[in-house]
Amino acid sequence: MRFRPTGLILTLSLGPALNAATNLTSLVNLFIGTSSGANGGSGGNGFPGAAVPHAMAKVGIDVNTAPRQAGYIADDSPVTGISLMHDEGTGGNTDGGYGIFPLFPLGNCSFTSCPATLQARSTLRQFGSASDSATPGYFTTMLISGIQIEATSTRRAGLIRFTFPAFTAPTTNHIVVDLVDDLQRSFQGGSISISPSARVMLSGTFLQSYGTDNYTAYACYDFADPAQPNATRLVQFGTYQSTSVSSPNTITITPFNTSLSYPFTGNTNPIQAGALLEFDAPAGTAESFSSTVTARFGVSFISSEQACLNAEAEVPVWDWDAVQEASRAQWENVLERVALPNLENEDATVVELLYSSLYRASLVPANMTEENPYWSSPYAFYDAMFCSWDVFRTVHPLLSITSPLEWADIVNAYVDGWRHTGYIPECRANTKAGYVQGGSDGMPILGDFAVKYGAHASELGVPIGDLYQALVDTAENTPSNWYMVGRQNTAWITFGYIPTDWVDPSGAMGLPTREASRALEYAVGDFAVRQAAVALDESASDIAKYTNRSMNFVNHWDPTVSSDGYNGFMQRRYPNGTFAFSPPDACSPIDPTPHSCVRGTDNDVGFYESSSWEMSFFAPHSMSTIIRLMGGDELFVNRTNLYFSMGYFSAGNEPSFQMPWMYHYANRPDVSALRVRQVVYTFFGTGIGGIPGNDDSGAMAALLVFHILGLYPVPASRQLLIGSPLVSSYTVHNQLFNTSTTVTVQNFDATTLAATPPAGSQVYVQSVTVNGVQRDSICWIAWDDIVGGGEIVIAVGADPTTDGCGSAPDSRPSSLEQGGFA
Ligand SMILES: *[C@@H]1O[C@H](CO)[C@@H](O)[C@H](O)[C@H]1NC(C)=O
Ligand SMILES: *[C@@H]1O[C@H](CO)[C@@H](O)[C@H](O)[C@H]1NC(C)=O
Ligand SMILES: *[C@@H]1O[C@H](CO)[C@@H](O)[C@H](O)[C@H]1NC(C)=O
Numbered sequence: 001m002r003f004r005p006t007g008l009i010l011t012l013s014l015g016p017a018l019n020a021a022t023n024l025t026s027l028v029n030l031f032i033g034t035s036s037g038a039n040g041g042s043g044g045n046g047f048p049g050a051a052v053p054h055a056m057a058k059v060g061i062d063v064n065t066a067p068r069q070a071g072y073i074a075d076d077s078p079v080t081g082i083s084l085m086h087d088e089g090t091g092g093n094t095d096g097g098y099g100i101f102p103l104f105p106l107g108n109c110s111f112t113s114c115p116a117t118l119q120a121r122s123t124l125r126q127f128g129s130a131s132d133s134a135t136p137g138y139f140t141t142m143l144i145s146g147i148q149i150e151a152t153s154t155r156r157a158g159l160i161r162f163t164f165p166a167f168t169a170p171t172t173n174h175i176v177v178d179l180v181d182d183l184q185r186s187f188q189g190g191s192i193s194i195s196p197s198a199r200v201m202l203s204g205t206f207l208q209s210y211g212t213d214n215y216t217a218y219a220c221y222d223f224a225d226p227a228q229p230n231a232t233r234l235v236q237f238g239t240y241q242s243t244s245v246s247s248p249n250t251i252t253i254t255p256f257n258t259s260l261s262y263p264f265t266g267n268t269n270p271i272q273a274g275a276l277l278e279f280d281a282p283a284g285t286a287e288s289f290s291s292t293v294t295a296r297f298g299v300s301f302i303s304s305e306q307a308c309l310n311a312e313a314e315v316p317v318w319d320w321d322a323v324q325e326a327s328r329a330q331w332e333n334v335l336e337r338v339a340l341p342n343l344e345n346e347d348a349t350v351v352e353l354l355y356s357s358l359y360r361a362s363l364v365p366a367n368m369t370e371e372n373p374y375w376s377s378p379y380a381f382y383d384a385m386f387c388s389w390d391v392f393r394t395v396h397p398l399l400s401i402t403s404p405l406e407w408a409d410i411v412n413a414y415v416d417g418w419r420h421t422g423y424i425p426e427c428r429a430n431t432k433a434g435y436v437q438g439g440s441d442g443m444p445i446l447g448d449f450a451v452k453y454g455a456h457a458s459e460l461g462v463p464i465g466d467l468y469q470a471l472v473d474t475a476e477n478t479p480s481n482w483y484m485v486g487r488q489n490t491a492w493i494t495f496g497y498i499p500t501d502w503v504d505p506s507g508a509m510g511l512p513t514r515e516a517s518r519a520l521e522y523a524v525g526d527f528a529v530r531q532a533a534v535a536l537d538e539s540a541s542d543i544a545k546y547t548n549r550s551m552n553f554v555n556h557w558d559p560t561v562s563s564d565g566y567n568g569f570m571q572r573r574y575p576n577g578t579f580a581f582s583p584p585d586a587c588s589p590i591d592p593t594p595h596s597c598v599r600g601t602d603n604d605v606g607f608y609e610s611s612s613w614e615m616s617f618f619a620p621h622s623m624s625t626i627i628r629l630m631g632g633d634e635l636f637v638n639r640t641n642l643y644f645s646m647g648y649f650s651a652g653n654e655p656s657f658q659m660p661w662m663y664h665y666a667n668r669p670d671v672s673a674l675r676v677r678q679v680v681y682t683f684f685g686t687g688i689g690g691i692p693g694n695d696d697s698g699a700m701a702a703l704l705v706f707h708i709l710g711l712y713p714v715p716a717s718r719q720l721l722i723g724s725p726l727v728s729s730y731t732v733h734n735q736l737f738n739t740s741t742t743v744t745v746q747n748f749d750a751t752t753l754a755a756t757p758p759a760g761s762q763v764y765v766q767s768v769t770v771n772g773v774q775r776d777s778i779c780w781i782a783w784d785d786i787v788g789g790g791e792i793v794i795a796v797g798a799d800p801t802t803d804g805c806g807s808a809p810d811s812r813p814s815s816l817e818q819g820g821f822a
């Protein structure tokens, strides 16, 4: 086994600077998808604070109204603090995840009566969310108290600066260091200590936001820059704490007290507690913002001492501009992996959407290497895999093109999860296993790595034999609780489907719901094992076994069910083989009857966050089978059209992601070209409501990147559907191969950039040429083509081609049933 030394990623040559003259970070709009209220959360639950790529520390302000999954909402809500960690775009608890150890600035108050509690200190922003601005690596806002808040950060540390209004007479400024308030108010115990050197150390146990467990986090704040002892001006400090649990919002402030400690209770504790620091402020003028307090922070999951070490190691010098510039440079490096050679002439909105989406697609998962509280390992540790169900479709395939070095580390974190728990993690977040939504969708992620980088695995430091074993174990074994990790393989292997109303004799537990959608995802997971087995030259019997199992999705097809004039739908099934009927529109956006469509036992529909209407299209590895079951190309196309026109499409949720592209399989890439534009221009935009659903750890962001580039990845395969891009050219750079591949759209027509391209506009792909050789198919290319270096030319025109994808036998994208993916 070879390990790649840590730190290699940042020191490897990243190849040519593709946009040397351009400042791509300036094109990122961090506020897309931060509006309130849509889809059971904000219009995206986007996190607009300061963070480096794959950061553990995600520093941002929190508001006091929910839903606020990422702490922030672009509205007029009062601010309760600036806290150290957040999720990006997730669903889960509507109060949010993390939001731990917030700071809050209070101006001139009398020390023992300062309004330190969450309720008392909540303060409006000067102009609501118009007071906020951010660029990659930097966030700022202005409160009505006249206090400006700024943040910048590294992977596990950073700086937070408060600039107080100046007074003509000397005054005092205060900072609250809050021990207990995470976004969920779920404090279960912890402690805070203050040293006279102006160092505050904290530890706290809180509930995870999507699961049943708790986690313990640590932080360290320094308020004295050793290089500038005179600038600090700490004149007084103490603690505040609730007078009692029954009166949590009445506090006592105790000057000179240096510590508070609350034993772990197992219940959430409603108290208020923390530290209060007073800084002396010299007289100034109203114009001179001379009165600042800067805090350096570190976070950790190991100990508060480690949090201090993280701060000292990552921000050794309190040089704000250097920290911010280093963060910006890391982002520039990520963003320039997709370059626009013709940037000045591209549509400005598309450019903003592209770079804002590339940004969000690299915020998570979080690199928590050296911060794993549970086992020690030479491998990278990643968290905020929230959830693989969300990110396997687009985020990981995007990483596979542009970011193999980071991706290899993330894949290693998945494999290491199996190594230490027996199963591939599915939804690890806040360091703990979260709920399983459908399949164990780390499987298509690992399968994708095997098919794309299996031959380079040792170079990338991934023990590929372990990766394969992780896939097999997750495909074969049934954990004691498959609701938190793994799959209900007992049922899947015994029946070839997931039976409804069946008591598992193995004693394995889980919520026996979502039977049909779980089975459809299990089939894709088994396809991923099959693909890995082929790529890694595993035994013929493994290949045959998983090929066979991956086709078992057909066992949920009930040909007798009709809806809207179409026959045959995926349905639940009893152990005796009889189908259990659910209306195909149940749990669709136009479901006429209220149903529970999530995880609970009250989900009696059989589908998770999707309908039978939609999931009946989900077999990305054998779409020809679906077309056959649906009665052929023409019925399939008509049925897909009806799916869109009736409103079964749900732009904001993952099961819908593939749908605009499905016409490719029925030889109609022309319809896909129109659908992709319709979806992008109907549902996405650069406003705060510009994401149609939760961003889901960058899943929607990566989807939009693919739509813009005219690509859609087929899970666990080296195939990408190709279409009509929204930019005239782009270059993707692959770090490992040090290749640049330029895709040029011949006859690119900017008038097609609309929900409905005008008649006669050149929206349809006519031919695809890779390094001078015209391809038989205009519907797909190989991943090797997009990372292989050189030139891909997509010619577009006003008329759809007469022979669909092309006339060769393999012009259509692959399907297992047709002998594809050989
Ligand atoms: C993750 O953290 C490790 C340990 O500091 C570091 O070596 C690696 O470069 C980091 N990777 C990314 C993508 O930040
Ligand atoms: C990457 O390729 C560029 C030319 O495209 C070359 O200048 C550079 O030296 C290469 N870097 C490495 C590490 O091979
Ligand atoms: C990049 O653009 C931002 C926003 O326009 C600007 O603040 C920053 O100084 C620029 N940085 C560089 C290195 O040009």
Ligand SMILES: *[C@@H]1O[C@H](CO)[C@@H](O)[C@H](O)[C@H]1NC(C)=O
Pocket: 108, 109, 110, 167, 169, 170, 171, 172
């Ligand atoms: C600051 O607060 C103190 C105590 O409440 C008060 O005496 C003083 O006037 C205040 N100073 C200013 C500038 O408001």
Ligand SMILES: *[C@@H]1O[C@H](CO)[C@@H](O)[C@H](O)[C@H]1NC(C)=O
Pocket: 205, 212, 213, 214, 215, 264, 266
């Ligand atoms: C919470 O934390 C405690 C102490 O670390 C631990 O014993 C317990 O198992 C955790 N989980 C839950 C669900 O309480």
Ligand SMILES: *[C@@H]1O[C@H](CO)[C@@H](O)[C@H](O)[C@H]1NC(C)=O
Pocket: 228, 229, 230
């Ligand atoms: C800090 O202030 C003291 C007292 O005013 C002064 O003697 C000393 O030179 C100052 N130190 C620095 C580094 O400015």
Ligand SMILES: *[C@@H]1O[C@H](CO)[C@@H](O)[C@H](O)[C@H]1NC(C)=O
Pocket: 239, 241, 254, 257, 258, 259, 260
């Ligand atoms: C600080 O105050 C709390 C609450 O009054 C008390 O329990 C604790 O012992 C004090 N700590 C110190 C170091 O005095």
Ligand SMILES: *[C@@H]1O[C@H](CO)[C@@H](O)[C@H](O)[C@H]1NC(C)=O
Pocket: 548, 549, 551, 552
């Ligand atoms: C899978 O294997 C079983 C048992 O050999 C067989 O009955 C079934 O037809 C196979 N399914 C497919 C799709 O080949």
Ligand SMILES: *[C@@H]1O[C@H](CO)[C@@H](O)[C@H](O)[C@H]1NC(C)=O
Pocket: 574, 575, 576, 577, 578
């Ligand atoms: C199969 O089981 C279901 C549920 O118990 C029952 O309604 C149905 O009649 C059974 N079918 C047959 C053919 O026995």
Ligand SMILES: *[C@@H]1O[C@H](CO)[C@@H](O)[C@H](O)[C@H]1NC(C)=O
Pocket: 634, 635, 638
């Ligand atoms: C598909 O829809 C078209 C247009 O509505 C219609 O003419 C055609 O008959 C339909 N095809 C089938 C097989 O139903």
